[in-house]
Amino acid sequence: MAKRGVHRAARAPVRKHASVGREYITGQGVRLLGRVELGQGVRIEPNTVIYGPTKIGSGSFIGPSVVLGFPPKTELIASIAQHRDIHDMPDRTQLIIGQNCIVRPGTCVYSSTSVGDSVSVGHNVMVRENVQVGGHTLIGTNVVIDGSCDIGEYVSIQTGGYVPTNSKIEDGVFLGPHVVLTNDKYLTRKKAHLLGPTIRKGASIGANSMLMPSIEIGEGAVIGAHSLVLSSVPPRCIYAGVPARKLRDVPSDWTISLLKT
Amino acid sequence: MAKRGVHRAARAPVRKHASVGREYITGQGVRLLGRVELGQGVRIEPNTVIYGPTKIGSGSFIGPSVVLGFPPKTELIASIAQHRDIHDMPDRTQLIIGQNCIVRPGTCVYSSTSVGDSVSVGHNVMVRENVQVGGHTLIGTNVVIDGSCDIGEYVSIQTGGYVPTNSKIEDGVFLGPHVVLTNDKYLTRKKAHLLGPTIRKGASIGANSMLMPSIEIGEGAVIGAHSLVLSSVPPRCIYAGVPARKLRDVPSDWTISLLKT
Amino acid sequence: MAKRGVHRAARAPVRKHASVGREYITGQGVRLLGRVELGQGVRIEPNTVIYGPTKIGSGSFIGPSVVLGFPPKTELIASIAQHRDIHDMPDRTQLIIGQNCIVRPGTCVYSSTSVGDSVSVGHNVMVRENVQVGGHTLIGTNVVIDGSCDIGEYVSIQTGGYVPTNSKIEDGVFLGPHVVLTNDKYLTRKKAHLLGPTIRKGASIGANSMLMPSIEIGEGAVIGAHSLVLSSVPPRCIYAGVPARKLRDVPSDWTISLLKT
Numbered sequence: 001m002a003k004r005g006v007h008r009a010a011r012a013p014v015r016k017h018a019s020v021g022r023e024y025i026t027g028q029g030v031r032l033l034g035r036v037e038l039g040q041g042v043r044i045e046p047n048t049v050i051y052g053p054t055k056i057g058s059g060s061f062i063g064p065s066v067v068l069g070f071p072p073k074t075e076l077i078a079s080i081a082q083h084r085d086i087h088d089m090p091d092r093t094q095l096i097i098g099q100n101c102i103v104r105p106g107t108c109v110y111s112s113t114s115v116g117d118s119v120s121v122g123h124n125v126m127v128r129e130n131v132q133v134g135g136h137t138l139i140g141t142n143v144v145i146d147g148s149c150d151i152g153e154y155v156s157i158q159t160g161g162y163v164p165t166n167s168k169i170e171d172g173v174f175l176g177p178h179v180v181l182t183n184d185k186y187l188t189r190k191k192a193h194l195l196g197p198t199i200r201k202g203a204s205i206g207a208n209s210m211l212m213p214s215i216e217i218g219e220g221a222v223i224g225a226h227s228l229v230l231s232s233v234p235p236r237c238i239y240a241g242v243p244a245r246k247l248r249d250v251p252s253d254w255t256i257s258l259l260k261t
Numbered sequence: 262m263a264k265r266g267v268h269r270a271a272r273a274p275v276r277k278h279a280s281v282g283r284e285y286i287t288g289q290g291v292r293l294l295g296r297v298e299l300g301q302g303v304r305i306e307p308n309t310v311i312y313g314p315t316k317i318g319s320g321s322f323i324g325p326s327v328v329l330g331f332p333p334k335t336e337l338i339a340s341i342a343q344h345r346d347i348h349d350m351p352d353r354t355q356l357i358i359g360q361n362c363i364v365r366p367g368t369c370v371y372s373s374t375s376v377g378d379s380v381s382v383g384h385n386v387m388v389r390e391n392v393q394v395g396g397h398t399l400i401g402t403n404v405v406i407d408g409s410c411d412i413g414e415y416v417s418i419q420t421g422g423y424v425p426t427n428s429k430i431e432d433g434v435f436l437g438p439h440v441v442l443t444n445d446k447y448l449t450r451k452k453a454h455l456l457g458p459t460i461r462k463g464a465s466i467g468a469n470s471m472l473m474p475s476i477e478i479g480e481g482a483v484i485g486a487h488s489l490v491l492s493s494v495p496p497r498c499i500y501a502g503v504p505a506r507k508l509r510d511v512p513s514d515w516t517i518s519l520l521k522t
Numbered sequence: 523m524a525k526r527g528v529h530r531a532a533r534a535p536v537r538k539h540a541s542v543g544r545e546y547i548t549g550q551g552v553r554l555l556g557r558v559e560l561g562q563g564v565r566i567e568p569n570t571v572i573y574g575p576t577k578i579g580s581g582s583f584i585g586p587s588v589v590l591g592f593p594p595k596t597e598l599i600a601s602i603a604q605h606r607d608i609h610d611m612p613d614r615t616q617l618i619i620g621q622n623c624i625v626r627p628g629t630c631v632y633s634s635t636s637v638g639d640s641v642s643v644g645h646n647v648m649v650r651e652n653v654q655v656g657g658h659t660l661i662g663t664n665v666v667i668d669g670s671c672d673i674g675e676y677v678s679i680q681t682g683g684y685v686p687t688n689s690k691i692e693d694g695v696f697l698g699p700h701v702v703l704t705n706d707k708y709l710t711r712k713k714a715h716l717l718g719p720t721i722r723k724g725a726s727i728g729a730n731s732m733l734m735p736s737i738e739i740g741e742g743a744v745i746g747a748h749s750l751v752l753s754s755v756p757p758r759c760i761y762a763g764v765p766a767r768k769l770r771d772v773p774s775d776w777t778i779s780l781l782k783t
Contacts, residue, residue, distance in 0.1 A: 028553050029569065031289050031307040031325075043602065046553040046571045047290065047587070049307045049325040049366075061602050064553075064571040064589050065308070065628075067325050067366040073381075076363065080304065080322050102598065105571075105589040105630045106326075106646065108366045108384050120595075123630050123648045124367065124664075126384045126402050141648050141666050142385075144402050144420050156710065159666050159684055160702075162420050162438050174710050177684050178702050178732075180421075180439045180469045187465035187483065188417065188435050189515040204709035208702045208732045208750075210439075210469045210487050222709060226732050226750040226764060228469075228487040242487060242503050242764050254711040292550050292568040292586075308551065310568045310586040310627075326569070328586050328627040334642075337624065341565065341583050367587075369627045369645055385628065387645045387663050403646075405663050405681050423681055423699050441682075441700045441730045448726035448744065449678065449696050450776040471700075471730045471748050489730075489748040503748060503764050 027064065034087025036069075039099065051087045057099030057117065067108040069095045072129040072147070075111075098135065116153065134171065149196070158207070167196030172256060175199075176207035176225065183213045200235065202256035209244075220256050288325065295348025297330075300360065312348045318360035318378065328369040330356045333390040333408070336372075359396065377414065395432065410457070419468070428457030433517060436460075437468035437486065444474045461496065463517035470505075481517050549586065556609025558591075561621065573609045579621030579639065589630040591617045594651040594669070597633075620657065638675065656693065671718070680729070689718025694778060697721075698729035698747065705735045722757065724778035731766075742778050 024038040027046035034052030044050070044062045051069035056062065071079065071086050079089050095109060098117035106124040109115065113127055116135030123141040127133070131145055134153030145151065145163045152171035157163065161175045164183040169175075183196040195214040199205070203217045206225035211217070216232040223229055224240025224247070233239050238247045285299040288307035295313030305311070305323045312330035317323065332340065332347050340350050356370060359378035367385040370376065374388055377396035384402040388394070392406055395414030406412065406424045413432035418424065422436045425444040430436075444457040456475040460466070464478045467486035472478070477493040484490055485501025485508070494500050499508045546560040549568035556574025566572070566584045573591035578584065593601065593608050601611050617631060620639035628646040631637065635649055638657035645663040649655070653667055656675030667673065667685045674693035679685065683697045686705040691697075705718040717736040721727070725739045728747035733739070738754040745751055746762025746769070755761050760769045 027571075029290050029308065029551055033307075041602075041605065045608075046555075047308050047326070047551065047569050049288075059602065061598065063592070065326055065367075065569070065587055070324070070366060073363075076322065080302075080320065080363075083302065086306075102595075102602075105592060106367055106385065106587075106628055123666075124385050124403075124628065124646050142403060142646075142664060144384075146420075159668075159686075160421070160682070164420075164438070176706075176709060177686070177704065178439070178700070182438065182468045182486065184437075186515065187437060187467060189465055189483065189511075189517075204711055206709060207704045208469075208730075212486065222711065225704065225734065250711075254708065256711075290551050290569065294568075308569050308587070310549075326587055326628075331585070331627060334624075337583065341563075341581065341624075344563065347567075367628055367646065385646050385664075403664060405645075407681075421682070425681075425699070439700070443699065443729045443747065445698075447776065448698060448728060450726055450744065450772075450778075469730075473747065 033085065045105075051111065053087075053092055053094040054097070054111070055094055056097045057101065059099050060097055060101040060103070062097075062103045063105040063107070065105045066103055068097070068103075069111045070108050071111055093129075104141075110147075122159070128165075140177070152201070164196045165194050168198040170199060170201040170203075170219075172202040173199045174204040176205060176209070178208045179205045180210040182210065185213045206240070220250060222250055222254070294346065306366075312372065314348075314353055314355040315358070315372070316355055317358045318362065320360050321358055321362040321364070323358075323364045324366040324368070326366045327364055329358070329364075330372045331369050332372055354390075365402075371408075383420070389426075401438070413462070425457045426455050429459040431460060431462040431464075431480075433463040434460045435465040437466060437470070439469045440466045441471040443471065446474050467501070481511060483511055483515070555607065567627075573633065575609075575614055575616040576619070576633070577616055578619045579623065581621050582619055582623040582625070584619075584625045585627040585629070587627050588625055590619070590625075591633045592630050593633055615651075626663075632669075644681070650687075662699070674723070686718045687716050690720040692721060692723040692725075692741075694724040695721045696726040698727060698731070700730045701727045702732040704732065707735045728762070742772060744772055744776070 024042040026044045029047040030044050031049045036052045037055040039058030045064035048066040054069040093112035095111045096114045101119045103121045104123045109127045110129040112129040113131045115133045118136045121139045125143050127145045128147040130148040133151045137155040140159040143157050143161045146165040150168045154172045157175045158177040160178040162180045183194040186192050197211045197215050199217045200219040202220045205223045209227040211229045218235030220236045221233045222238045227240050227244040228242045229244045236250045285303040287305045290308040291305050292310045297313045298316040300319030302320050306325035309327040315330040354373035356372045357375045362380045364382045365384045370388045371390040373390040374392045376394045379397045382400045386404050388406045389408040391409040394412045398416040401420040404418050404422045407426040411429045415433045418436045419438040421439040423441045444455040447453050458472045458476050460478045461480040464482045466484045470488040472490045479496030481497045482494045483499045488501050488505040489503045490505045497511045546564040548566045551569040552566050553571045558572050558574045559577040561580030563581050567586035570588040576591040615634035617633045618636045623641045625643045626645045631649045632651040634651040635653045637655045640658045643661045647665050649667045650669040652670040655673045659677040662681040665679050665683045668687040672690045676694045679697045680699040682700040684702045705716040708714050719733045719737050721739045722741040725743045727745045731749040733751045740757030742758045743755045744760045749762050749766040750764045751766045758772045
């Protein structure tokens with residue numbers, strides 16, 4: 001190639017650290033604030049901010065411009081009122097990220113949340129507090145998971161999905177792109193307990209569909225694309241439409257989960 | 262806990278400043294470019310970029326990896342053509358953020374916009390120029406508000422909502438998750454004035470619904486989830502469906518706004 | 523204006539560079555990792571991370587908190603396993619960004635992708651590997667374009683659009699806000715080749731609509747808002763509804779593309 005433009009030397013842009021028998025690497029502009037525990041071989045790319053207490057398992061990769069350990073709203077407001085650093089607030093609960101996870105640029109995961117091993121997180125994802133994410137789960141780009149949700153193993157939440165407070169998604173569930181779950185039937189116009197849907201093992205929700213609050217999608221059920229699901233759906237049925245109605249049973253050659261290898 | 266991993270000292274990661282009788286705090290990697298006025302007790306977290314002129318009211322919190330005062334397109338293009346820094350362009354109009362606001366990580370707010378007091382902004386939000394946001398309003402994660410919009414007080418725009426150029430949202434309105442407003446009936450195929458909907462006081466729009474350009478949603482009206490609203494809706498009615506039709510009047514025990522406390 | 527608050531001097535926050543006859547500017551906290559070629563007059567705003575090999579054409583503007591040249595998944599996993607810096611992996615394929623492009627804050631573009639001249643990219647956009655984007659195309663805020671897509675010239679993808687792997691969008695196409703394309707008919711429940719739609723020249727898709735996998739939208743066709751398109755649509759027809767049905771032919775006074783000036 002012709003010598004044109006600017007050629008930066010391919011110098012290592014990172015600092016290598018060794019402590020208590022562990023090695024990890026942080027890029028330029030990484031801010032580790034408070035107590036941050038990093039497993040063997042963890043790598044943190046440039047301009048990422050981590051508020052302690054946060055623990056990241058060995059072999060995990062945290063991309064550039066990520067924010068980890070961000071505080072829940074009440075804690076944030078208290079930290080502002082008390083003029084205390086976020087990581088210095090009392091009674092903070094640790095963010096735990098498992099081993100061999102990948103967290104891509106622009107993502108934010110709150111404190112008091114726990115992410116299993118081998119979880120893959122896309123870009124600009126937001127996962128709030130008190131969320132449990134099982135191992136081997138995929139969380140796609142722009143997905144939002146609000147507080148107090150329980151997400152199983154081998155779940156796949158595709159790009160742009162929305163999971164509100166108090167939702168439950170069991171193992172092997174697939175949410176297509178831009179699936180929206182809801183938890184408030186009255187749009188704040190009446191007092192109501194906020195309760196999201198429960199999606200049982202291996203169910204699949206088609207792209208752009210939405211589920212009403214507190215309903216249950218049965219094990220292995222399938223919801224067609226762009227559907228509005230008003231009420232619970234039995235196991236192993238295919239529903240679709242606005243509002244969604246039963247089309248037929250799930251064919252026997254459709255597996256429950258191709259994600260689980 | 263056993264001594265494992267890396268334990269960073271919980272040292273204050275921030276610089277404290279005092280000037281003209283005011284104190285504020287900036288984290289590492291914060292870039293204040295040009296004239297940035299910070300009220301008493303403002304806190305700016307690491308790796309945030311603020312282009313002046315920007316004014317932030319006392320007690321406000323700006324999260325990490327935020328961008329404030331970004332220029333409108335014509336100004337940006339002029340700054341590129343003239344090889345001038347953004348904050349150094351003439352005739353820039355100030356971004357004003359009120360007191361006691363919270364702006365979360367990854368959000369960008371343009372210059373020439375004004376945000377009231379006690380506004381709470383989620384993650385990865387984008388608010389363009391010439392937008393007025395009233396006090397006590399909530400702007401959820403991933404929400405986009407394009408230019409020249411008027412947003413009232415005590416409004417709630419939930420996760421993933423889209424508000425296009427020239428929309429008007431009055432006080433106490435609730436937009437559920439992934440609500441899409443539009444402003445171009447002809448999809449750029451015919452010349453048309455771009456005009457978004459007007460949503461009157463206390464109306465509520467269900468999740469995943471969309472509104473056609475230039476229509477009006479009456480005071481206190483309710484739109485069901487996943488609806489397509491083709492034309493204006495009278496006050497205090499419930500509409501739903503594709504296309505949306507009247508279901509009934511809003512029950513008398515549904516309040517107009519639970520947000521206003 | 524009264525002297526209040528904190529007034530930062532309007533000092534240039536950037537470093538100017540000159541090399542091999544070219545000049546470019548980088549803001550504070552910019553990380554250029556590996557081989558990054560910058561054309562004449564390129565400007566890179568603060569806290570942006572660029573992984574080489576990346577080449578940016580003259581006159582282009584890269585906003586703050588952007589990530590360029592991020593690696594595809596297999597390459598990322600190999601770099602973690604081998605403890606090698608991303609930009610230092612062998613056989614990396616260059617990201618090429620053309621001349622006079624604008625890339626706004628929070629966006630990430632992968633390596634092995636090519637973006638034409640005069641392309642305008644919004645905020646928090648994600649464009650994966652092996653994507654070709656033609657000149658003068660607009661990619662709106664929060665848009666996600668997955669790998670191996672072919673996007674023409676003068677295309678407009680509005681806010682929140684989703685384009686999955688193996689999609690093809692020809693010149694002058696308009697996708698309204700929150701349009702969702704899909705590529706997997708079986709929701710991972712059966713093995714299937716992932717194939718997105720093909721959208722022919724000058725077609726327009728209304729807001730919040732979604733297209734099923736592998737279908738073709740004919741040249742100049744129009745899809746109404748909030749529609750579900752199950753099968754291919756002939757040229758120059760208007761389709762709408764759930765599922766979408768033909769309404770009529772496109773009126774003769776609707777142009778094919780107003781974007782092309």
